[in-house]
Amino acid sequence: MLLWGTLAGVLWLGRSLSPYVAEGQSASTRATGQTLTPEKAAHIEAGNTSFQQKCAFCHGRDAGGGESGPDLTRSKLVMDDVNGNKIADVVRNGRAGRMPPFDLGGPEMENIVAFIHSQEQKAAMAGKRKGVDVSDLQTGNVAAGKQYFDGAGTCSKCHSASGDLAHIATKYQGLQLEERMLYPRDAKSKATVTLASGETLTGIVQYHDEFTLGIVLQDGTYRSWPVTKIKYKIDSPHQAHVELFSKYTDDDIHNLMAYLQTLR
Numbered sequence: 398m399l400l401w402g403t404l405a406g407v408l409w410l411g412r413s414l415s416p417y418v419a420e421g422q423s424a425s426t427r428a429t430g431q432t433l434t435p436e437k438a439a440h441i442e443a444g445n446t447s448f449q450q451k452c453a454f455c456h457g458r459d460a461g462g463g464e465s466g467p468d469l470t471r472s473k474l475v476m477d478d479v480n481g482n483k484i485a486d487v488v489r490n491g492r493a494g495r496m497p498p499f500d501l502g503g504p505e506m507e508n509i510v511a512f513i514h515s516q517e518q519k520a521a522m523a524g525k526r527k528g529v530d531v532s533d534l535q536t537g538n539v540a541a542g543k544q545y546f547d548g549a550g551t552c553s554k555c556h557s558a559s560g561d562l563a564h565i566a567t568k569y570q571g572l573q574l575e576e577r578m579l580y581p582r583d584a585k586s587k588a589t590v591t592l593a594s595g596e597t598l599t600g601i602v603q604y605h606d607e608f609t610l611g612i613v614l615q616d617g618t619y620r621s622w623p624v625t626k627i628k629y630k631i632d633s634p635h636q637a638h639v640e641l642f643s644k645y646t647d648d649d650i651h652n653l654m655a656y657l658q659t660l661r
Contacts, residue, residue, distance in 0.1 A: 437511065444512025447505050455496070460516040466496070467573075469513050470520035481510035534571055534654050542656025545649055552653075555637065558660055566658045575654055579642075584634035588612050590620075591628040602631060 433441070449458060455466030462468035469475050478484045485506050491498035501509070546552040556562050569577055586602040588610060600612030603619065610629055611621035 440508050440511040441515045443505075444508035444510070444515075447501075447509050448512050451499060451501075452509070460513055461520070470517045472517075475513055475517055478510070478514070481506060484510050484513060534575055534651075535658060537648070537651030537653070537655030539652075539655045539659055541648070542652035542654070545653050546656055550641065550649065550653060551637070555634065562657070562660055564661060566661045570658075574657060575650075578653065578657060579650075580638055581634060586631050586633040586635070588629055588631045590622065592622075593626065605631070 448456075448460065452460075452466075453463070455463050456469055457463040457466070460469040474483050474487065487496070488499050488501060488506065488509070546556075546558070565577075566574060586605075588600060588602045588605075590598045590600075590610065590612065592598070598612070598614060598620065600614040600620070602610070603613050604611035604621065608624060609621055610624050610627065611619060613619050
């Protein structure tokens with residue numbers, strides 16, 4: 398069972414340096430369980446270079462997963478791929494809202510595919526998981542999770558299973574869903590600003606520091622003021638989640654995840 402207290406460490410999985418870099422070895426000299434021809438080794442080496450330049454910032458230097466990209470060494474799509482017939486389509490077309498398209502030529506695409514498969518084979522040989530299985534996060538009790546959502550967790554004060562969270566488990570799975578549950582980094586804060594004249598304005602916070610507050614109004618207009626010249630209140634969705642950190646038990650996290658994963 399994955400204890401939620403270990404999540405901070407889990408978030409760093411897959412971000413370590415590539416074994417090639419860490420050990421000073423090239424991709425072509427690492428064992429993958431197959432005897433590599435010089436041509437195949439060259440493809441992998443070239444693919445490693447291209448992958449570091451175009452893919453590693455999301456998927457990790459060793460394709461084992463990064464902050465925003467999944468672990469490719471355990472991807473079903475990669476496992477089902479034959480000579481790039483599935484990987485190339487995703488790379489060239491991207492994923493709406495998740496991954497931009499990359500216009501790569503045939504040789505470079507072939508090299509990247511060769512590198513990804515070499516990493517997949519190496520991970521399989523090692524017998525070690527670099528990420529977190531969706532099944533690891535499905536150990537809770539759904540009924541208890543819904544009760545926590547509607548009750549002690551106070552989740553339903555801001556969220557609705559049929560509203561903003563509808564189909565959330567289709568959009569996000571596994572660790573990505575748990576990250577968003579614990580700390581929704583892209584949630585927008587709202588601010589209510591009272592001017593010296595008494596006029597009140599409400600909008601989405603675009604900028605805020607100890608000197609200035611800037612918001613975007615409903616009509617798209619951007620307004621900003623020195624904080625010493627206004628009265629304001631910021632409603633930050635993050636804060637409610639942060640305040641729960643000291644209250645969560647392991648069961649709370651597992652049960653809540655079990656419930657959220659039913660929202661398809």
